[in-house]
Amino acid sequence: MPNKAMLALAAAASLSLLTACGSDVTIYEAGVYKGKHDETATEEAAQRRQDQLRDRAMTGMTDR
């Protein structure tokens, strides 16, 4: 009995501990990039260079 109570108490304590941490710890998300932000990787950056890269391919990759 006291054992049970002890366990319940411990469980409650750990639960409250976890909840307490909830607000300032990020839960590990597998497979999500953790590195620095790359300005040239964004949608807008890619959009901006799209035409230029197409022209470049037409000049450089074709047999002319």
Add this chain to the structure above:
Amino acid sequence: MKLMKKSGAAASSSLAPGLLGKAIGRRTFLQGTGLAVGGAAVAGLLPTSMVKKAKAARRIDPNAEIRRVKTVCGHCSVGCSTIAEVQNGVWIGQEPAFDSPINLGAHCAKGAALRNHGHSARRVKYPMKLTNGRWQRMSWEDAINEIGDKLLQIRKDSGPDAVWFAGSSKANNEGAYLQRKFAAFWGSNNCDHQARICHSTTVAGVANTWGYGAQTNSYNDINKSKCIVMCGSNAAEAHPVAMQMILRGKEQGAKLIVMDPRFTRTAAHSDIFVRFRSGTDVPLIWGILWHVFDNEWEDREYLRQRVFGMDRVREEVAKWTPDEVERVTGVSREGLYEVAKTMAENRPGTFVWCMGGTQHTIGSNYVRAYNCLQLALGNIGVEGGGANIFRGHDNVQGATDIGPNPDNLPGYYPISEAGWQHWCRVWDVDYEWLKARFDDNEYDDGRGGTIKPMNTGGITVSRWIDGVLEQKENIAQSDNIRAVMFWGHAPNSQTRGPEMKRAMEMLDLLVVIDPYPTVSAVLHDRKENTYLLPAATQFEQSGSVTASNRSIQWRDQVIDPLYEHKPDGEIAYLLASKLGFADEMFKHIEVRDNNPVPESVLREINRGAWSIGYTGQSPERLKEHMANQGHFDVVSLKAEGGPLDGETYCLPWPCYGTPEIKHPGTHVLYDTSKHVMEGGGNFRANFGTEYEGETLLAEDSWSKGAAIEGGYPQFDSELLKQLGWWDDLTEDEKRQAEGRSWTTDLSGGIIRVAMKHGCHPFGNAKARAYVWNFPDPVPIHREPLYTPRYDLVSDYPTYEDRKVFYRLPTRWKSVQARDYSREFPLIHTSGRLVEYEGGGEETRSNPWLAELKQDMFVEINPADANDAGVRDGQMVWLEGPEGGRIRIKALVTHRVGRGTVFTPFHFGGHFQGEDLLSKYPDGSAPYVRGDSTNTATTYGYDAVTMMQETKTTLCRVVPA
């Protein structure tokens, strides 16, 4: 019998993934441990300064201006443009030149690694000399003074011919021209360059057949071919960017036929591959021509109109029945029938050859056999056809045309009095003065008479060692060679390495002028009288450079010379000043701060080289072409619209007359379908008008729009008068043209008037299938001196020995007299690797290239390997019959057939197994060193040009 067809199915689908880490074949083999161990080892070798320098050479300053400079790759004759980005004087980036119609931005491994020239620390850096066997730094001033004093002393004791020097096919036209002029003003014909040992037999062979010693068409023109035959050419490694055009031609339906003793990377792309025994090209070609004649596939009308002497060839070809051809070459009747049929049915067809066809004791016979085959099929002088001779170094064509040749003057003017007189007029120097610079005595001319050295071909680069080693009384000049200057030439590209080492040690003076130390710095055990002078690379000077297709491109200077390097022109000027003839030599050449201005030098060339049309390419015109590269069509090389409308890219010579008359350059030589002012032409009348009663002039054939409808001789003042065209000349032109021919009229008037009437200044004649002035007027087969088929020697013996040939006794028969084939059972042939060039010092000093090929090796067939008890990757000794031996790695492969081994010729820095690292000046040894092929190669020279034999000799391979 050995003919095989490449199966259509590609193997790429069977590729297992994950191969990046485990490449198969030559790569893995050669890289071996390179990735880890080699990497660490080499990194250890890198001086820290190099690491810093490499980093400094990057775009780290975002605000400083970036200059974009267009230049031309220095590693082969394709002539790929590239764009160098330069910031604060440092070469920081390399961009593709998409506009160039020659390469469209493309490069090979070497071209894509050019930027390393801009910061390499492996260079010579400053003048040095050997003092008691150790390299010691010195000033330029001291170096020029010491070298000059020694040269003058030798001249005094032994005459001007005791000095021999190698100029360079890697110098710009201006540098190469000054090298020839330097030798002339020194008073000797003892100068030569790489062309001797790469395409001299081609130049002599084709010039004697139809006029000019050059590629008739272009890389680009191959787009129009229906059949592309490559014999002794491995373009995939030697001229990689040419493959762009070849594969485009193939994609448009051309058949690609590769004939080679080795299944090359070029052969890997062929429709038909013919493997034949090295050294048997004449029977091979006659074997093809036999089928052509047998099936009446020859172009009769073309032969009647434009070819002389094919009947005499026909008689020789008749002897080469399919059975005899198979006995000698190893190729079956069916094999060659298929080649002949494919060529006959797919016209126009082009024929490409390289050093596999030239570096032989009968190389000039091979070349003419190729010519005869093409003539019989009517393939010369047409778009898509031609003899597409791929030259080697970036400016070997230009150096051949106007550079340091021992047997002619710039523009192929003869070394007879007439030729010297012409150039003396151009140079504005007194002929008698120049004549007095030469040794005036007469020596054996080898034909029963005597001749002055000024009028006889000098000693060639293939034989300079014999000029040192031979008994003095056997040499047809005043003394042995006592001083040698290697001015842009690797010694390990010449045969007979151990004898060369001895010759170097006997010299009183050895001077090496080069960006890198080269094997000349380390091969010998000299202690004194040996100098290294740092010469600038092509990227540290400007000037013009002639690609294989005769286009003359302009290189802008990318960076200032590194360290204490100096351009070729400046070195020539400093030496000439010291030796006392600078005022005469540079009389009409502008010199700024000791530097002859390249534009000014080119203008002097323009004023003199009428004979080959190096006259219309003024520096201004060339620069305008470079600036408008994008206007030129990739296939025709013609500008469409714009300021250069109708001109051919970089005015391929001949570009006749003065720049002002605007000849457009000649894309395809001898093409009668075009007007001469549009680059049209016909075969040259260079050998008289008739031979033994038969006419040599063209019959019923002329170039479009010619006023003379039929053959005619070369133009001179007399002919103009006969034709009633004399008064087309201006008064000034008349004064200069009187009594002159088109090649010696300095006004260019005769040329102008001939072309005005649609006529070709060099006449209109037939090509000669029969060249009566050669030892073998009809090309015949002769077994190599070191042949594996000694049983054939009695049927096909070599030449008799000669007492004097290019001043030296030369042996053929006495070498062939002994049978070596039992002790040395394997044919030893050599060739190129894509990563390296020539002797390789420059490219083996480039880490981006060196990493890819870290070991000298020999390709050996599995059967021969097993016979010799050799395993893949094992070290072996390759031993030649003259005693030279090299310690290298075995690469067991089916690429070579049974009985043949192959070695690449770019290695050096080891000698018979010993690493010469300690002999290099500190920090300047190339990253990769290895034993040189030519340590194991043997004696043997062409009977017309003194070309060396490096493609067929014998050897044995034993485990090391």
Add this chain to the structure above:
Amino acid sequence: MARMKFLCDAERCIECQACVTACKNEHEVPWGVNRRRVIVMNDGRPGEKSVSVACMHCSDAPCAAVCPVDCFYTTADGIVLHDKDLCIGCGYCFYACPFGAPQYPQQTAFGVRGKMDKCTFCAGGPEIAHSEEELTKYGTNRIAEGKLPLCAEMCATKALLAGDGDIVADIYRKRVMRRGGRPQTWGWQAAYGQDA
């Protein structure tokens, strides 16, 4: 949106290594690290073929999936890059990659790039474009300048094509049509789950 891809035409590739040295030149990749390599099949025998291989910038990059520190990311136009500051050099990506693209240099005089290194499609990495950090860790950033990978731009025969997958496939298809034969877009199944 454009989707960057590589395609190597084995009928045109001549094993000349220009792509390899162009890469070394552009990014000053140290000795021993090979972002790009040429693979030869049937070396020296009839049927000999070669292709030039580097990171293919997979659609669903297996390297990213196994990376324990999640240092991989993909740009909006499909280029797979990674952050060397996070990389721990564990080597998992090498085993996952169907092309063996990731490389691990030994610590040498060039130690700055001690972490995993691979082809960036000439697009640098997660540092300010053209900054010294980007240059030393990842090499140049041609993509940001509107240029394509130098290896493809300098390919001797235009065998190696780089750029928007649609354009590249189009150039290649026209070529195959002209010369006949089956299209062989080596590596495309593994990298992009499709053929050209």
